[in-house]
Amino acid sequence: MARSNDAVAALLQEYADLLTVTGGEQFKSRVYEKAARAVAGHPGDVAAVDADGLRQIPGVGASIAEKIAEYLHTGHIEAVDTLRARVPGGVLELMRIPTLGPKRAAQLHEELGVVSIDELRDAIVAGKLSGHRGFGARTAENILHGIEVLERSHGRVLLSVAAVAADEIVAALRGVRGCLRCTWAGSLRRFRETVGDVDVLAAAADGGPLMDAFTRLPMVADVLAKGSTKSSVRLRNDLQVDLRVVPLASWGAALQYFTGSKQHNVRVREIAVRAGFKLSEYGLFRVEDGSLVASETEEEVYERLGLQWVPPPLREDRGEVEAARAGSLPALVTEADIRGDLHTHTDLTDGVTPLADMVAAARRRGYEYYAVTDHAKDMPMQRMTDDKVLAQRREVRELEAAGGPVLLHGSELNIGPDGELDWPDEFLAGFDLCVASVHSHFAQPAGDLTRRLVRACENPYVTILGHPSTRLIGKRPPLDADFDAVFAAAARTGTALEINSFPDRLDLSDELILRAKRHGVRFAIDTDAHATVHLDHLRYGIGTAQRGWLTADDVVNTWPIDRLRAFIAAKRTVAAGRR
DNA sequence: GCCGTTTTCGGCCCGACTGTTTTCAGTCG
Structure with a gap:
């Protein structure tokens, strides 16, 4: 529940x-x-x-x-x-x-x-x-x-809203007698940032009991359609969910079909046709005699078409079909690769959880390191002071001495209208790392915004540019900056770009990640957690990074602590030398 | 309505921007 x-x-x-x-x-x-x-x-x-x-x-x-x-x-x-x-x-x-x-x-x-x-x-x-x-x-x-x-944004909900509902539905259906397999497919499985409706797929010999259980779930408000292989409901939160039940033998083909995207599937079917096959949700068939070639697993279907299995987040017809044919799909970063979170808050500023509890949660997640980055003093509502942040640093050091992950004491700095930061370099040097983010003056002319972000990257103590586009999904558009210029500056200065995992941010977006990666930038997948439960948002950031084709090596918080520290130190040394 | 190494009552997150005003209300972070 x-x-x-x-x-x-x-x-x-x-x-x-x-x-x-x-x-x-x-x-x-x-x-x-x-x-x-x-x-x-x-x-x-x-x-x-x-x-x-x-x-x-x-x-x-x-x-x-x-x-x-x-x-x-x-x-x-x-x-x-x-x-x-x-x-x-x-x-x-x-x-x-x-x-x-x-x-x-x-x-x-x-x-x-x-x-x-x-x-x-x-x-x-x-x-x-x-x-x-x-x-x-x-x-x-x-x-x-x-x-x-x-x-x-009408009719679409945030990925997290869909994921929470889908998790609960799938868990419930897996317990139904006769259910052989159940999972979610569609845009949710591809980790799109918003989801129009949730597609749930199940395998069973008889769909009846699954359909009964599905349409009677407590969160269901309306049953829109109910049959033996397909039913649709609307949840109390207005989200539409479709359940399709297929025979176990068709599982792979059906999962491939219902995961999409449409464009990806069109490309894959074209390949099938050229090879003398027909691909449907029931399987891959030879055209000449209608015989079944593959259908039980997705891997089999792709393999018989001469393709590597394509991870769902890549299935957008953005070059993955060609790469799968060439055998050159990237080994995508996964949640298991993440060794620590580099952007988190406590109740010292606008978080709701005390430092010790956040650190305990990080320890439970098995993190090797963990950064505490409360807001800095230029955000007046946070009432941060030099004394408070230094007192927090002492507390962080004491907690670290008590065991658990390596603790990095940092701050989320505010990038002012001219690219200025909260504290002078001498003070910033006392932090283990700093995230720097835009929190106001979103409507500046493009040139000013670009200069502002570039200037932040050029500060030797800024390790990570936080939620770089500053968009809020469905509420606020991305900054109107020249992001290619910003990404070039990040690459040149050794500044990591954040992939903020908060469900209404997912910032950088998949498309901006793809652009940034071309500049040779490094990334940090952070949660920006303001409470321990937010640490679990990591999966949305991982999904977004996967949609941006990132490997573990692209992401600095998959690195061992020594390599991460060297990355931070290198920027400070090089940038300081240039000044 | 909550909370307390300044308080069991009297404070409570503060400053800037925008658009409307002619001195300020509303909204945002």
Whole structure:
């Protein structure tokens, strides 16, 4: 079963949103928001602890613990229901539009009766906003643009949302009598950054029991279709899931077929046709006599076509078919190759978990090394100071002495509008490594953005450029910089580019990774964890790196600690010599 | 509503940018 934490956190967040929209006390709203984050980041399942246990979670006091308990017992929270009744559902929806917050959403509702994004668009197009305080022409334009951004991602969900649902469905179906195999296929298996619907494939002699179990899963909201080989459902979170059941003998061909991509499959079928075969979800057949050539495993199917087995993340018709034919597919980096995380936070800044707990989680993952990189002092909301970061360094050294992974004390520096960093070089030299990232001024002209990122790469103490494009999937586009110039600078200076594993970032994206790799850059696959549970996001970063054709050697945090330290030191020496 | 080596009450993440204003509200990180 999935943890209850995410459902609880979503409710607490909704309550916080409702409080702001209804003009409730702002501090109260913020408290609920903070509690939502803490619950989401809490390592244990909140359903497994009693009221006292709930109160141990930071930010959760008597009142919130009571509300969580109420939800766990009854499935709802009365206080939330009461506020929901006062605010039409579409009003919270409005807040998903970038640049539109709670105040303006409430104002649009109160003054214009707008209760949905569609109605808002109509109102703007009809010019109904003009004359309303705070809504000038520019604001209307920005809102329309925000709606566009939102709708471009319409119908697709983040990889992580699909993966969590698919994991749970597959685990449930594997337990059904008669289920011989079950796994997810489709764009999820290819680790695309967003997923339109989830394809689950199972092998069984009789599909009936699987279909019954599938359509009765607790998270299913609607059954869209139900047959003996194919069924479709819509989950409560609106995600559509298709289940197909095939005979075990067709497993490999079906898995290949349903994994896609369409373009990849077209290429593979062309090869089959030219070789006198026909490839379908049932198998690879000889055209002349219709005899079956291969179907049980994907490996067999590819092999009979003269191809290496192609890892799913590569199946996008981006040269993998040619490489598979030449036998030159890369040995992709895997989760097992990762020796440590190089970008993580604690509750000293905006994380929700204390240093010691984060380190303990890293130890449990078997990491050889682990970097602590809290925000630096130029992000005012984080209230970092020289003293605080130095005190943390002492604590890090003490923890390391107590055993466990090698601990690197670092910082996530802020790259200012001109490429300046939080601290002078003398102070930066005290860190074992630094990540540097853009957190503001996203709309600068392209030339300025490029210079800014290049300048950050040129600082000898910047080991990693964090979430380099700074995009947020479905919310904020990548920076409008000349990334080829940035990648060239990273390669020249020995700066690693981050592949940030956070599901709404996945930054660099697969396409930018492919471009960066051509410049000979190194990469770091990091989680940017703000809680121990986020360390598990690593798999999404790995999938993205695989889509970018990366091998373990391309990724500095697969290297042994000595090689990693040499990489950090080399940049400091070379860059310092040039200054 | 939560929390406490400045506090059991009175604070609570702060600064900048944008677009609207004519002194500031809303949004974001």
